[in-house]
Amino acid sequence: MRRVPWPLLPVCAALLLVTSCGWGGGADGDEGRAPGPPTGVTAQAGSATSVHVMWNAVPDTPGVRAYQVYRGTTKVEEVPGSQHMVDVTRLRPSTVYAFTVRARDSAGRLGPPSRAVRARTPALAAADRSAPTRPSHPAGRVLGGREVQLSWGASRDDRGVVSYDVYQGDAKIHTVGGDQTATVVTGLRPGTGYVFTVRARDAAENVSPASAPVPVTTPGTDDGRGTAPVGFAATTHHTGGAYYIDLSWDPPRVDGVVTEYRILLDGAAATSLVWGGTPPHGRAGYSFYVGRTAGQEHRVRLRARLPDGTWGGWSAQRTVTTGG
Missing domain, CATH: 2.60.40.10 (Immunoglobulins)
Known part of the structure; x- marks a missing residue:
């Protein structure tokens, strides 16, 4: 993005x-x-x-x-x-x-x-443990189905604000310089609700409290199909007396890197998959434990956390049977 x-x-x-x-x-x-x-x-x-x-x-x-x-x-x-x-x-x-x-x-x-x-890079202030004040009076203005303008009041800091970090939910999605109090966030989804906050940062990496939340909703519609993982497949294997479901998929084609997925098993959240670093290129795969009983039928699907901080559409649902 x-x-x-x-x-x-x-x-x-x-x-x-x-x-x-x-x-x-x-x-x-x-x-x-x-x-x-x-x-x-x-x-x-x-x-x-x-x-x-x-x-x-x-x-x-x-x-x-x-x-x-x-x-x-x-x-x-x-x-x-x-x-x-x-x-x-x-x-x-x-x-x-x-x-x-x-x-x-x-x-x-x-x-x-x-x-x-x-x-x-600015000078590193020795023994600076004082965080900037929270950005004040944040506001958002929708510019279209895929972009919004954010603005806020400048934070105060005894050594100076170096940058502002923009968050969507709990995901940091952007950074601008400390002399800027506005930015345009693009690559969003039409017909989607967002909640943005802003934090100030100084040269010593002290971070301010989050600003008040800014809720915005982009116009238009989005059925989620364009943000769902594609080529989703599921099989099972048996090892050490236990059964596992093996998943494989191609990441959604979005402008940015996807590092987190949520897996739904039999209609309930089963687990989350998070890459700590850069995710693998191309097709991804993951296996997880589902029990020791043969002949158990399971329905599984997954979705990605997108670079804009929201969750994308669900993949197609696959049904597998342990030992089948």
């Missing part, structure tokens, strides 16, 4: 029109051609030791498998092609860093770097 700070929206919209010309050879169209350079790259210090880097998806290039983020000439992060932002951590305070982003396709071809963007 791409979220663009409000003041940068016109610039990023213009940058989306930029395309690559001839990178990677391939005189016969896009086949055999490496991806172009990502556009709309921004970098914003999140604390004295971290920088939040964002970019636009490479347009008109199928098969982008991953994005690589470079600090100078050093690759520091690689994220799935569905993810367009990352926090680069373990940086030095009071230091200027230059970041570029490169796209890699499913054939392993690496595109050219984006333009370099710079960010300066």
